[in-house]
Amino acid sequence: MDCILETRQLTKEFKGFVAVNKVDLKVRRGSIHALIGPNGAGKTTCFNLLTKFLAPTSGTILFDGEDITKESPVRIARRGVIRSFQISAVFPHLTVLENVRVALQRQLSTSYHFWRSEHSLADLNDRAMHLLREVDLERFAALEAVELSYGRKRALEIATTLAMAPKLMLLDEPTQGMGLEDVDRIRALIKKVAADRTVLMVEHNMSVVSSIADTITVLQRGATLAEGPYEVVSKNPAVIEAYMGSTQTELVGAH
Template sequence: MGSNLGMHQYILETKHLIKDFNGFVAVNDVSLQVKKGSIHSLIGPNGAGKTTCFNLLTKFVAPTSGRILFQGTDITHEKPSQVAHRGMTRSFQISAVFPQLTVLENVRIGLQRATGLSFHFWRSDKTLDALNPKAISLLDQVGLADFAQEYTASLPYGRKRALEIATTLAMDPLMMLLDEPTQGMGHEDVERITALIKKVSAGRTVLMVEHNMNVVASIADTITVLARGTILAEGTYAEVSRNEAVMQAYMGTAAGTTEKAQQ
């Protein structure tokens, strides 16, 4: 009975995950539990193992040892495509990689993947046009409906990141993995993308790596702090920001961390 409860409560679990790169242990005994329907943030200083964790979860890197469970199923040895098919999608996997296409066409490619028409560019316009209403609806969700016919290359940086989220949503994932979604953005774009993540998280789970502590503080339900490949602390922002070990890992107070993240 306890097992069924765990499967229901946690959409993603890792058990004693270790990744050793020829003697360098990037991830060391990490056991994560991500609650279904939550926004869960991985934070930590540079070199803490956050990106390696993401690569392990999405199967771009194989673990040295440990297990990964998604919806109670062991996915430790599955391929990236299998994991994506199960409903765990990382934003860059289907990001706007076609700058010469319009914003609408990029989202349509995401929808093609979801319907099994992946990259069938030779299909008739009529077939592809049938995807337009859904594509426009997704663009509307991320505030890009007015940019539908713009070429992706001409979009400002923050809007390109919003398009990545739209193409990810086109796959209708149960769980979205966002790798530093606000990196390199100005204040206005950060606020827009933060609000967007909060909005699209309704009905799904979000796991994100994020350096900006203001973003983490405003939308994350649970925060896992990594340092040197191990979990240093976990809890709400209020809990982890008061943690002495966390403050030392960032070489300053929680306030200092915020300032550092914004620089």
């Protein structure tokens, strides 16, 4: 298996509380891999370890076969490990086009020379519009981001993530708080952008996970409970027990 990302015995403790407990994770290149689990299972903490927003207590993180455990968040981002967050993070009073263009500026040697003429950024417009077409936002290019619906703001965030040229996209709850129409839009969008990229996602919506994830890792109390395709994981008695209650019906009946 060609793994783009691997963790070995990845562990994070907070004053005696083990939030992530010896997790061995293998993300296959070109796949959509989902992390699921009940609230408090350690999913977002795991994301924070992978992007070095948190330092692991022990264990190893490998990306493209290289040990990145001790690298800085900036260095890891430069390698192409780019994440989104649970809360949409766009510049509300910049236009949709300008939001993507800001993300593209990192490719220039003058990335943070904000005093330069706006005309110096014109070369980025074509690339920005291409990314907006990819997420079906081209017709909103001149609109201020604050005017977008919640679902389209998340689509814009995916466009800005794509602008960072990710090798591995980490999506944290990409459909959280969305209505059915927006969920369907983002589900289709993730499937589309994953055609030639690798995606690791934390997601609670089992209908989304079951329909697009190639592999699912189930966490419980910080440890791996089960792993495999949805058809296998959803029938695992330990997984069903972990999801007892309203989520159990959703897990087993997502298809």
